[in-house]
Amino acid sequence: MIRLFAADPLLTGDIDLTVLLIVIVKTLIIFVMLLVGVMLYIWAMRKVIADMQNRIGPQKAGPFGILQSLADGVKLFFKEQSEPAGSDHRVYLLAPYLSIIPAFLAFAIVPIGGTVSIAGHMTELQLADPAIGVLFLLAMSGIGLYGMMLAGWSSGSKYPLIGSVRASAQMLSYEAALGLAIVGVLVHSGTLSTRAIVNQQAWTGAGSIFTDWYWLPAIGAFVIFLIAALAETNHPPFDLVEAEQELTGGFNTEYTGIRFALFYLAEFMNVITMSAIAVTLFLGGPNGPGLGFVASDSWINTWFMPIFWFFLKLMVLLYATVWVRASLPRMRYDRLMDFSWKVLIESAFLWAMATGAIVVGRNEGWNLWILTPAVALGAFLIYFVLMACVPSDKELEEIR
C-alpha cells in the first residue's frame, strides 16, 4: 500500500477559525481594493489625459465625474449579449473567467502593509506569501494569456482571431523579458518571496532610497521591467491588441455587455498589479519613514504609514502609466517584436550576469571601485561582439 500522505498531525490542528476569518477578510479587502482601484484609475486616467489635451473629461456622474466608470460598468450589466452563431460556445463562456481570475490572484502576493496583529494573530498585510512569490506572478500572467487566446479563437470571427494571435505572441515575447528582468533583483535579494524582498529594502534613513531600495542597484532591471510590464499588460504604447483602425476591438470584439466588461476589468487590474509588483520589487514596497512625533509602536506607525507609503508609490507609478498613455504613439508590430527579442532579452541577460559578477565579487572581498567598471567594460565588450555578429536590418533584407 502506498502511504505517501500519512503524517502531519499539525495540519488540521493549527488552522483555526480565526486564521480562516483573517484570510477571508483579506480576500474581501483585495476585491474591494482592486475593483475600487480600477474604477478610480479609469476615472483618473480619463481626467488626466483630458487635462493633458485641454479637454474637461468626465464631469457629469458624481463630483468631478468620479462615478463615471461605475456608471459605465452598471450600464454594461443591462446590455444584451450577442454571441456569434459560429462560436465554440463552452470555450466562449470560459474565456472571460480565464482572463479575470488570474488578474485577481496575482495581487495576492503583493505586500500592501507591514506586519500587524489582528485578534491576537501576527499577520502580514498581504494575502499569501509563498516562498516562490515572484514565480506566482509569472504563472498568473501565463494563465491570463489563455483568456485572451481562447476569447479570440472561440469567437469564430476573423478580427478577434488575428487580434488574439498578435496579442499572445506579444505577451509571450515580453513575458520572457519580464522574467529575466526580475532576475536582476533576485541576485541581490537571494529570495523569491515578496515579503522577504520587501523586508530587505527596510527604511534606515533617507540613504535607503538609494542603497537599500533595489531600483538603483538594479536600475537596468528596473527599466527593462517597466517596459516589459507595460507590454505584458497591453498598455499603450504596446496596445496593438486593440488597434482599432485595423482590428476593431481585437480579441474581445465579439464579446458584449458584462462579459466584455470582465476583459476590460482584467486589463486594468493587471496594470495595477504590475505597478504594485514594481513597487514591491524595486521601490521598497510599504517601507518608508514613520512619523517621528508618535510612538514607534502606535497604530499610526505600524498600520497606517506602511499602507500610506505603499499607496503613494503605487499612485506615482500609475500616474506614470497614464502619462505614457497620453504621450506615446502606438508601436509598429514588427518593431514591437524586434524590441523584445533583439534588445530587451539580451540586455536582461547582460544585466543579470553583470550583477551576478558584482555580487559574487563583493562576497569574495574584491574592491568594488575596480570591479564595477571592469564588469561594465566586460558587459559592453560582450554587447559589441554580439552586435558585430548579427546582421543589420539592411543585410537581413538581402538574406531573405
Next chain:
Amino acid sequence: MWGQQVVFWLLAIAMGAAAIGVVRSRDVVHSVLFLVVVLAGAAAQYILLAAEFVAWVQVLIYIGAVVVLFLFGVMLTRSPMGHDSNRLDNDQRWAAGVVALLIFGVLTALLVDAFGGQQINFGPELVAQGSPQAIGSDLFRTFIVPFEVVSMLLLAALVGAVVMARKD
C-alpha cells in the same frame, strides 16, 4: 493527516476525469484545455507534497509555454467554424483502451514496487527541500554536467525552430 488525503483524492479524481476528457473530446482545443486541467492538477499535487518550486515550474513551463505552443498550432490552422471537417475520431477505441489499461497496470506495479514501503516525513525539512535555494544548490553543485547538457539541448531545439521557420 486526513486533510491531505481528502485533497489528494479530490485532485486525483479531477485529474482522472480530465484525462478521460483529453481523449474523449472531438475538438483539439477542448482536448488541450482538459490537458491543462491535468497539468494543473499535477502542480497542485506537487504543492501537497511541499515541492513548491517544482509545482510552479510545472505551471510556468507546461501550462504557460508548452500548451500555449499547442494552442498556437491549433489556432493557426483550425477554427470553430470548421467543426465538421476537423472532428477527431477513429475506430480504434478498444485497442487504445487496452493499451491505456496496460500502461496503467505497469506504472502502478512499478511505483508500488519502487516506493511502496516509503513514507514522506512532512515537516519544515520537506518544505526546505522543495525551495528554489535547495534546488539551485543541488543543480549547480551536484548536477553540473546535466545542467550544461540542458543548454546544448535547448540550443538544438532553437536551431530546430530556426530550420523549421525558414522557407528554403
Next chain:
Amino acid sequence: MTEFYREYLAVAVLIGAALALVGLMLGVGKLIRPVRPQADKYITYEAGSDPVGGWGQSNVRYYVYALLFVIFDVEAVFIFPWAVGLEPLGIFGLVEMVVFILILVLGLVYAWRKGVLRWA
C-alpha cells in the same frame, strides 16, 4: 508545514471567492439584461458588411515566436534558482551560468543571422 499550507489555503480561498464574484456578476447580468433574439445579431463582425469566406489562416511566424518562448522560459526557470542561491555558489556558479547563457545566446544569434527574428 502548516505555515506552508496556510499560504495555499489563502490562495484557494481567493480562487473560490473570485469564481463566486465573477459568477455573481454574470448571474446578475443574466437576470437583468434583455433578450431579443434576431438572426442578424449573431453574424460575426466584419466592418459592417457580411462576413466573406470562411477562415483566414494566420502567419506561421507567430508560431516561431511561441517556440522561442518555450526555450527561453525553460532557461529562465534554471536562472531563478541560480539567482537566489548565487551567494553560496560563488565564482563557480557564476561561470557555470555564464557558459549556459552564452550557449543559448549563440542560438539566438544564429536565429537572428538566419533572418528568423525579422517580421514581414
